[in-house]
Amino acid sequence: MKFSRRITTMQASPIRKLVPYATKAKSEGKKVYHLNIGQPDIKTPQSFFDAVKNFNEEVLEYSFSQGMPELIDAIRDYYKNYNMDFDKDEILITNGGSEALMFAIIAIADAGDEIIAPEPFYTNYNGFASAVDVNILPITTKAEDGFHLPSKSEIENVITPRTRGIMLSNPGNPTGVVYTKEEIEMVASIAKEHNLFIIADEVYREFVYDGLEYTSFGNVKDVEDRVIIVDSVSKRYSACGARIGSIASKNKELMNQILKLCQGRLCVPTLEQVGAVELYKTDESYFEEVNQEYKKRRDIVYKKLSEIDGVVCKEPKGAFYVVAKLPVENAEDFVIWMLRDFDLNGETVMMAPAEGFYSTPGLGKDEVRLAYILNEDDLTKAMEVLKKGLETYINLNK
DSSP states (O other): OOOOHHHHSSOOOTTTTTHHHHHHHHHTTOEEEEOSSOOOOSOOOHHHHHHHHTOOOSSOOOOOTTOOHHHHHHHHHHHHTTTOOOOGGGEEEEEHHHHHHHHHHHHHOOTTOEEEEEESOOTHHHHHHHHTTOEEEEEEOOGGGTTOOOOHHHHHTTOOTTEEEEEEESSOTTTOOOOOHHHHHHHHHHHHHTTOEEEEEOTTTTOBOTTOOOOOGGGOGGGGGGEEEEEESTTTTTOGGGOEEEEEOSOHHHHHHHHHHHHHTOOOOHHHHHHHHHHTTOOHHHHHHHHHHHHHHHHHHHHHHHHSTTOBOOOOOBTTEEEEEOSSSOHHHHHHHHHHTOOBTTEEEEOEEGGGGOSSTTTTTTEEEEEOOSOHHHHHHHHHHHHHHHHHHHHHTO
């Protein structure tokens, strides 16, 4: 039987494809510290669970295709705290940020069209785009520069007559970069001058450290008609399993087009929307505590990486990831070796090889992404295991 080219050329998840090695390591009695996936251990606000438990309708009905009005209003109120004012018809509820990204790509690009994105980028950008025959053209950023954007001219050199948009996450996954106001304004000017949409993946908006200023694309008024904000409760409220995301845009015509996609899949699960309404009412103090917790974890990871000879990385300023360049030829081989052949007192570490976060062949081959989502004690132990494992691996391969 023949499969479609779309599915056969679609990239497998570089984050999840090494799971069998971790499973085998655990079956052998090893404790595996998972730094490979962005699943926070922060407690989900109790209000979500209470709202679901208190749901008392006799029939679990379809919700509206655009989302529950109560949830849309809650998100509108949330955005007002960031000086963004959206009408009711300028927000759509989606099945996680993933569906929001897919719908945004489908809405702005035809088969054979292109979207440019700074690499390394969230690996599913490639997967979602390739599934609808859209090409991702990379703008390469470097560990040595903290993964900040290159010059305007370098970005414009990537643009072709088939380029339809710029897609980027801020704060960045997988790099933890927080783009400066100047970088945001530069991207906005490029989009305006070249008639491009901006797909702004801002799901880590709250996670910015060291008093750094954060600028949303939603605050750049002269391009608001071309900005598509992708959002999610997954990381913000540690509610990954709820699968509630959203699209927000001041471009009403665009939103009417995306609504057709929402109608095609009928609706987002009702119960999860009921819970999400309460998540968006969470007190600001929750974010302050979570932000402080992630900053402490960031400091543990960055300090230990800085102590390891040959490792290159800049201090991440946002999200809860860091990409580190290791003194190895092939980071995936090292990750597999850590799971299959190494342990320190019965413990080992799982990381995500970073090559899968790049579109340019060969880049990221010596890099890994670490997600600092474990508690401080476990994270400290994990980094000690990583340090010892890397030292051992280098000595074995001299």
